Amino acid sequence: MIQPLIAPSLLAADFANIQRDLEMVNRSEADYLHFDVMDGVFVPNISFGFPLLKAVKQYCQKPIDVHLMITDPDRYLDEFAKGGADTIHVHYETCPHLHRTLTRIRELGCKAGVALNPHTPVSGLVDVLEQIDVILIMSVNPGFGGQSFIPHTLSKIADLKQLLVANQCSALIEVDGGVSLSNAHALLNVGADMLVAGNSVFGAVDPLDAIYQLKNSRQQ
Ligand code: DX5
Ligand code: ZN
Numbered sequence: 427m428i429q430p431l432i433a434p435s436l437l438a439a440d441f442a443n444i445q446r447d448l449e450m451v452n453r454s455e456a457d458y459l460h461f462d463v464m465d466g467v468f469v470p471n472i473s474f475g476f477p478l479l480k481a482v483k484q485y486c487q488k489p490i491d492v493h494l495m496i497t498d499p500d501r502y503l504d505e506f507a508k509g510g511a512d513t514i515h516v517h518y519e520t521c522p523h524l525h526r527t528l529t530r531i532r533e534l535g536c537k538a539g540v541a542l543n544p545h546t547p548v549s550g551l552v553d554v555l556e557q558i559d560v561i562l563i564m565s566v567n568p569g570f571g572g573q574s575f576i577p578h579t580l581s582k583i584a585d586l587k588q589l590l591v592a593n594q595c596s597a598l599i600e601v602d603g604g605v606s607l608s609n610a611h612a613l614l615n616v617g618a619d620m621l622v623a624g625n626s627v628f629g630a631v632d633p634l635d636a637i638y639q640l641k642n643s644r645q646q
Pocket of ligand 2: 602
């Protein structure tokens with residue numbers, strides 16, 4: 427049975443103990459560290475950027491999954507790649523020249539990801555599928571951790587899975603927002619390959635075990 431990829435989201439870590447939390451992620455079965463960049467314009471919140479990415483890169487042994495919730499991401503792709511991003515997700519809603527943006531991300535040696543807001547249909551990706559390594563389905567409105575999962579996401583993932591199969595596309599489906607043990611199994615059942623988890627990991631009594639449980643949630 428193929429296990430899902432798990433990406434704990436740094437946004438929910440204890441920023442006063444970031445090294446401790448990164449060491450926990452290093453010891454865990456997590457596959458990536460998810461790194462949320464918010465600019466206060468595309469989303470109504472500001473998180474963190476290059477200096478933290480460079481610091482995290484020194485301690486984090488997992489590849490870094492950078493989620494850019496920023497306007498005009500093209501301006502910053504080189505710097506995020508240099509700072510240590512392994513995957514870079516841009517938002518569909520911020521990229522008028524998505525084909526060019528995704529091509530550039532790959533040229534920089536990173537995996538190319540596209541994030542879709544809850545209201546953005548999956549059909550818009552049809553003409554750039556060859557340029558995409560991973561599609562990030564937002565299951566909350568981006569901007570904050572700890573929000574409730576939007577149930578409609580399940581049918582959206584199922585539609586996306588159909589679209590990928592119909593086009594013989596091997597891009598992965600990643601889900602971000604309100605993911606926990608209570609919905610992980612259902613998400614994997616409809617086609618998700620990768621789960622981002624913030625509060626359900628860092629807010630757990632035993633974060634290592636929370637990651638283990640998510641990693642094994644296909645069986646549950
Ligand atoms: C929300 C971010 C998420 C967030 C998820 O805009 O993109 O990555 O950290 O946090 P939880 O899992 O707590 O919803
Ligand atoms: Zn995110």
